Amino acid sequence: MRLPIDMFKNLRTPFYCYDLPLLRNTLKVINDEIDGFPFIVHYALKANANPVILNEIVKAGMGADLVSGNEVLAALDAGFSASKMAYAGVGKTDWEIEAGIDNDIFCFNVESVPEMEVINEIAARKGKMAGIAIRVNPNIDAHTHRYITTGTTDNKFGVDIPVLDEVVEKAMSLSNIHLRGLHFHIGSQITTLEPFRMLCEKANELIDHYEKLGIHFEMIDVGGGLGVDYENPLENPIAPFKEFFNVFKQCLKLRDGQKVHFELGRSIVAQCGALISRVVYVKENSIKKFVILDAGMTDLIRPALYSAHHKIVNLSSQECGVETYDVVGPICESSDVFSCDEKLPITRRGDFVAILTAGAYGESMASRYNMRYLPHCHFID
Numbered sequence: 001m002r003l004p005i006d007m008f009k010n011l012r013t014p015f016y017c018y019d020l021p022l023l024r025n026t027l028k029v030i031n032d033e034i035d036g037f038p039f040i041v042h043y044a045l046k047a048n049a050n051p052v053i054l055n056e057i058v059k060a061g062m063g064a065d066l067v068s069g070n071e072v073l074a075a076l077d078a079g080f081s082a083s084k085m086a087y088a089g090v091g092k093t094d095w096e097i098e099a100g101i102d103n104d105i106f107c108f109n110v111e112s113v114p115e116m117e118v119i120n121e122i123a124a125r126k127g128k129m130a131g132i133a134i135r136v137n138p139n140i141d142a143h144t145h146r147y148i149t150t151g152t153t154d155n156k157f158g159v160d161i162p163v164l165d166e167v168v169e170k171a172m173s174l175s176n177i178h179l180r181g182l183h184f185h186i187g188s189q190i191t192t193l194e195p196f197r198m199l200c201e202k203a204n205e206l207i208d209h210y211e212k213l214g215i216h217f218e219m220i221d222v223g224g225g226l227g228v229d230y231e232n233p234l235e236n237p238i239a240p241f242k243e244f245f246n247v248f249k250q251c252l253k254l255r256d257g258q259k260v261h262f263e264l265g266r267s268i269v270a271q272c273g274a275l276i277s278r279v280v281y282v283k284e285n286s287i288k289k290f291v292i293l294d295a296g297m298t299d300l301i302r303p304a305l306y307s308a309h310h311k312i313v314n315l316s317s318q319e320c321g322v323e324t325y326d327v328v329g330p331i332c333e334s335s336d337v338f339s340c341d342e343k344l345p346i347t348r349r350g351d352f353v354a355i356l357t358a359g360a361y362g363e364s365m366a367s368r369y370n371m372r373y374l375p376h377c378h379f380i381d
C-alpha cells in the first residue's frame, strides 16, 4: 500500500485511499493460482462495493457473491455477468428474489426450506427456472471472532447436516428449482488452513453420499473467509492465496465436470485500502494520552464492532521519540476507539495518520451516525 503524504496534504480528511496497482496485483495472483483448475472466484461485494474497485474486479473476470437485492443491481451495473452471480442470505425478500430471477443469476444460495419454496413460487410465476445451491452448515468452528463465525450450529446460517437429505429431496421435487450443488461459508478472517481442510472433508463426504443416491452436483461452493495480515500489512500485502488454493487442489475430491466456486471478499480488497485521517487534538489525563482523530467508528467500525486491530502509522511526524497513546475517534460512544496503548512517534495536532488494511468492511460499513459525512475516497494509480 503506497501512502503518498504529499498528495494527502491538500485533501479533506478523513478519506479512504485505494492503491489500484496493488489491487490489480492481488487479482493477478489469484488468477494465476486458479489457472488450469475448474475453479471460479466470485468477489463478495459486501466487503467493498466502491464502483472503481468493482470495475477492476470485473476486468479481472471474476464473478460476484451477493447478499442483497441492491447488491444484485450494483453488480449488474458494474458489469459482472449474471451467469457468474451467486446470491446468499437468510432473509431474502420477494423483490430481492425477483431481482435475481428477472436477471437470470446463476445461483441462489438457499438457507432454508421456506425460502426455497418462495423462490420456486416466484420462478414458476415468471415461467423460469431458478438455479440454487443449498447452503450447508457444516458445524465447523473457524476459530475467528464470534460475530464472524458462520458455520456452527448455534448460528442462523445454512441448513444442518442431519436434515440435509430432506432439504435436497425437497429441492429435487420443486418444478422451477434447478439444484446445482452445495454451498458452504464457515466464517471470515480465518488465519489457519485447518478449517478449510475440514471443510473439504465434509464436502467430500457429502459429495460421495449424494453420488450414491444418484444425485450429481455440478458445483461445490466453498465460500470465502481467507484472512489477511492486519499486524504487518506492509510486509504481507497479498493474502496467502497459493496455500489457500492448494488446500482445495489437494483435499477436494471432485467428480467429473464438477466445478469449485470461491467467494472471496476481504482477502481481495483489504490491503489495498487505508483510512487517512488527521489528528484533531492530543489530550492527556492522569493515566493516559489520547490521540483524537477526525475519523471515527462511522468511517471504520471494525474495531468497535469486532474488537479488530488495524495497524496505525503517523505519516507526517518528524519526531524520533515514541509515545504510547489510545487512538480514538470523535464519536459520542465509548467504543469509538481504534487502538489502545498504540506506540507512535510523538504525535501532534495536524499530523496525518493512516489506518491500514481498511479496504474491506471499511467504506462499505460506514454510517452517518452523529450526522457525520460519509467518508470520501481517492485512488492511487
Ligand SMILES: *Cc1c(COP(=O)(O)O)cnc(C)c1O
Residues within 6 Å of the ligand: 044, 046, 047, 065, 067, 088, 185, 187, 188, 189, 223, 224, 225, 226, 263, 264, 265, 266, 267
Ligand atoms: C461475507 C461473505 C463472503 C466473503 O467473506 P470474506 O471473509 O470477506 O472472504 C463470502 N460468502 C458469503 C456467503 C458471505 O456472506
